[in-house]
Amino acid sequence: SVLDKTYEGNGDDLPKVTQVMVPPPMLPKFDQVENGGPKVILVTFTVEEKKIEVAPNDSIWAFTYNGTVPGPMIVAHQGDFVELTLKNPATNTQMHNIDFHAATGAMGGGDVSLVNPGQEVTFRFRCTRAGVFVYHCAPGGLMVPIHVTAGMNGAIMVLPKDGLKDENGNPVTFDRAYYIAQQDFYFPKDKDGKTENFATVQQSIQALGESIKTLKPTNIVFNGKQGALLGPNALKAKVGEKVLFITSDANNDTRMHLIGGHADLYWPGGKFSNKPFTDFETWEVPGGSAAAVLYRFREPGTYALLDHNLIEAFAYGAVAQVKVEGKWDSSLMKVVRKQSPLQ
Amino acid sequence: SVLDKTYEGNGDDLPKVTQVMVPPPMLPKFDQVENGGPKVILVTFTVEEKKIEVAPNDSIWAFTYNGTVPGPMIVAHQGDFVELTLKNPATNTQMHNIDFHAATGAMGGGDVSLVNPGQEVTFRFRCTRAGVFVYHCAPGGLMVPIHVTAGMNGAIMVLPKDGLKDENGNPVTFDRAYYIAQQDFYFPKDKDGKTENFATVQQSIQALGESIKTLKPTNIVFNGKQGALLGPNALKAKVGEKVLFITSDANNDTRMHLIGGHADLYWPGGKFSNKPFTDFETWEVPGGSAAAVLYRFREPGTYALLDHNLIEAFAYGAVAQVKVEGKWDSSLMKVVRKQSPLQ
Amino acid sequence: SVLDKTYEGNGDDLPKVTQVMVPPPMLPKFDQVENGGPKVILVTFTVEEKKIEVAPNDSIWAFTYNGTVPGPMIVAHQGDFVELTLKNPATNTQMHNIDFHAATGAMGGGDVSLVNPGQEVTFRFRCTRAGVFVYHCAPGGLMVPIHVTAGMNGAIMVLPKDGLKDENGNPVTFDRAYYIAQQDFYFPKDKDGKTENFATVQQSIQALGESIKTLKPTNIVFNGKQGALLGPNALKAKVGEKVLFITSDANNDTRMHLIGGHADLYWPGGKFSNKPFTDFETWEVPGGSAAAVLYRFREPGTYALLDHNLIEAFAYGAVAQVKVEGKWDSSLMKVVRKQSPLQ
Ligand SMILES: [Cu+2]
Ligand SMILES: [Cu+2]
Ligand SMILES: [Cu+2]
Ligand SMILES: [Cu+2]
Numbered sequence A, B, C: 001s002v003l004d005k006t007y008e009g010n011g012d013d014l015p016k017v018t019q020v021m022v023p024p025p026m027l028p029k030f031d032q033v034e035n036g037g038p039k040v041i042l043v044t045f046t047v048e049e050k051k052i053e054v055a056p057n058d059s060i061w062a063f064t065y066n067g068t069v070p071g072p073m074i075v076a077h078q079g080d081f082v083e084l085t086l087k088n089p090a091t092n093t094q095m096h097n098i099d100f101h102a103a104t105g106a107m108g109g110g111d112v113s114l115v116n117p118g119q120e121v122t123f124r125f126r127c128t129r130a131g132v133f134v135y136h137c138a139p140g141g142l143m144v145p146i147h148v149t150a151g152m153n154g155a156i157m158v159l160p161k162d163g164l165k166d167e168n169g170n171p172v173t174f175d176r177a178y179y180i181a182q183q184d185f186y187f188p189k190d191k192d193g194k195t196e197n198f199a200t201v202q203q204s205i206q207a208l209g210e211s212i213k214t215l216k217p218t219n220i221v222f223n224g225k226q227g228a229l230l231g232p233n234a235l236k237a238k239v240g241e242k243v244l245f246i247t248s249d250a251n252n253d254t255r256m257h258l259i260g261g262h263a264d265l266y267w268p269g270g271k272f273s274n275k276p277f278t279d280f281e282t283w284e285v286p287g288g289s290a291a292a293v294l295y296r297f298r299e300p301g302t303y304a305l306l307d308h309n310l311i312e313a314f315a316y317g318a319v320a321q322v323k324v325e326g327k328w329d330s331s332l333m334k335v336v337r338k339q340s341p342l343q
């Protein structure tokens, strides 16, 4: 049982490999099946406090790892260590840290990684469990939801050494992988209902301390900005390709749906040690977790990937697109008679 | 794996069978185990825009398939095609279409089925996956949540060719099946808090565009109307019968519970290719999905089937009843001492 | 299949054992593997209506079983009967009853257990299904959510006769077990936003009838009081111990997370007949259900157990602590370079 696993060594003697972070929805370079033995993956996150425009007239002092909402995806194999260096530039104003749901002990690293502006810290944790997991800032008290809903969260994927398995236990690979995070924002509003435009981080934080208490987001978007994955920024795929969608929400519940597609494979709780479910129309991502879904595209076209609370999707911003090239397969769908006058 | 399935033929050469739609909670006639090979199931949906009373003093310009909220349940077997004709009478005012979560490609059919008043369209899709799936109108943008929360959604059940299997993989049949859909309404209110009574569909739509943004329903009901499945309209069953409950919610999360009963079998995500769970007290239906639960009634009486957010059930309307006839079995429950003065 | 089980006897001839209730998070004395054959477990619940302080300046006329929120955990083995005596002292003002999600028929017992002040009732039900299940008061109509959100709920654990099994089907035991219930309160507020302090239960109930309709809790706490499981009241464990966490929410959705820990084993829906999932970072508890998670602590320290809607945790009160003693294991996490000036 997973209950009985034991471990040796703290990683000091393992080979070290630097993983270059890239902005979501892309993932860094990685092998689906482990190539070589366990290693220490070196990752650097630099905290950026900066104003971002989430929607027209809705800007926020965002807190970010490496400048993006969500932060970059890390990819490891089960048994690897992640060695994270967290840098908090002196130009920042707040203390920050990082809590990895993939890590064991010390508040997921939060207890050992709190850095003041001008400081950095390096710690290492073993990836004992396979799956996709959230990470986020957790500086304590009300600062936890404030920093997380100001954008300071992301995910790590820990692959099994021998890669993913399908519902029959057979190896399965994917052709592309995308990371999509739903972010709930709680923009403070002035008395006319307009989003407040704060001059300083400190003012913003104070107001967020009140606005989050509504429990009702003002904006719910994918990858930090309304339309971040729409139109020219849509995700891409080809008919026949198997695409791994990693979806996370660090705070509030999400129900992900790919219009016209399905979850061929959906790992319960996003954890790869469990047999994947098949055929899901909608997969839920409870707040504070991540999910992984593998889908093979069978038809070309522009797909929508959204939160199937359709109000969240179309009135709050939680919608992305996937543009899929290829040839139409009429064995799956066929128009028998086009739009015509009523008979 | 489900990832590797391939298909031949577009259904042109298969036998065609018309399925006569019936209003929920009832299902059309169907075989639990497929009788004969694959076929094309012909279904006609006529869109009706009409005012319905959801609760006393709460009426809405509803958008419906065939006049009911939810729309009729379609039943197919895996491998069948559904050939849907969607008719939008000239007396309607809006464009409508249909997106089947059971279909693959073209936005589940939404891309090929948009019809103006006075038009009809016919398209066909293959039921490649077994399970219960939502369908709904999706005319684009804010119209998607507006039409869906105005009632325009329903479900299809795709049965495995050889019928359902229990938790041990053995065939299992059911004696009755009911379809219950939770519907969230967002009634626009006047300045006195009373539900607005709009003269025209256009006025209603404009107001709904605002009221849905609250994300807080004003009414949450089963099958379109407070009390639709209560008292004289309660569902019926007999002790010893196995009843399949198909539950859906096209938009917001639901937690279904049968008071005094259980989910003997509950298929994860409502998808029959997965091994059913047993013994669930409450099964969740994330917004935009459907669930299937099989229960054998052991005791007579009036059961309540409700959303176990008990506020939604008792203050918003999300409660139904099942009246079960039979003989009491004291091996399951026995009153030892009736209500008596305290000792 | 579970569908086919039949039962004999109504418990009259079985040995009777009194189970002494204890306040949560503790559990009564029990055997993990059944010791002897089936029995009748005698339990007494006395309803207490009393004012409790949930948070500073937030007091409510709570409705409780045996004086605590949640009510006491009952523990049985599959096949046992629970024989409950419900006492409603004459000093109370309301009718109360109890609905066990673990029971079959008669609204889970609600139909046969309604007692006026000054009355008591005794009934018995067979624990046919293994798992953790919610119980709560359900006196009918709007009184159901009012009583439940005034604290009147708890849980029962029905263990398999031969104890729990891990993900491989092998027996697994635990060293400690804790019961944590999330409670949503809807405090009526005066026109200045302050919590109303009602002189009588009747006034409180009337106001709750309105305030619950917001669907937005004013307080979300574990075990009845903000901080009930924090600091000196934190849960305790030791490195190497396997701890069973039983978590419930009788009304609204919850997403439980143990910071720095995981669900080694998590039983879907909290029902032990199903194979447990492994490695979950966050386990969801849909309103009206309970969950069971087994975790072996590997590192010492103070863990937080919370609702990972972090606003609910840090702004509403849904956070507990687990203090774990032992020796740090650097094979899981190691600080490589402490907080230092930026390089
Ligand atoms: Cu931070
Ligand atoms: Cu977290
Ligand atoms: Cu429509
Ligand atoms: Cu949909």
Ligand SMILES: [Cu+2]
Binding pocket: C063, C095, C096, C097, C137, C138, C139, C147, C152
């Ligand atoms: Cu009560």
Ligand SMILES: [Cu+2]
Binding pocket: B257, B259, B308, C099, C101, C134, C136, C288
């Ligand atoms: Cu209940």
Ligand SMILES: [Mg+2]
Binding pocket: A034, A035, A036, A037, A038, A039, A077, A079, A080
């Ligand atoms: Mg490696």
Ligand SMILES: [Mg+2]
Binding pocket: A182, A184, A249, A251, A252, A253, A254, A255
């Ligand atoms: Mg979300």
Ligand SMILES: [Mg+2]
Binding pocket: A253, A284, A286, B253, B284, B286, C253, C284, C286
């Ligand atoms: Mg949920």
Ligand SMILES: [Mg+2]
Binding pocket: B034, B035, B036, B037, B038, B039, B077, B079, B080
């Ligand atoms: Mg057929």
Ligand SMILES: [Mg+2]
Binding pocket: A253, B253, C253
């Ligand atoms: Mg939910």
Ligand SMILES: [Mg+2]
Binding pocket: B182, B184, B249, B251, B252, B253, B254, B255
């Ligand atoms: Mg719902």
Ligand SMILES: [Mg+2]
Binding pocket: C034, C035, C036, C037, C038, C039, C077, C079, C080
């Ligand atoms: Mg026993």
Ligand SMILES: [Mg+2]
Binding pocket: A253, B253, C253
């Ligand atoms: Mg929820």
Ligand SMILES: [Mg+2]
Binding pocket: C182, C184, C249, C251, C252, C253, C254, C255
């Ligand atoms: Mg909750």
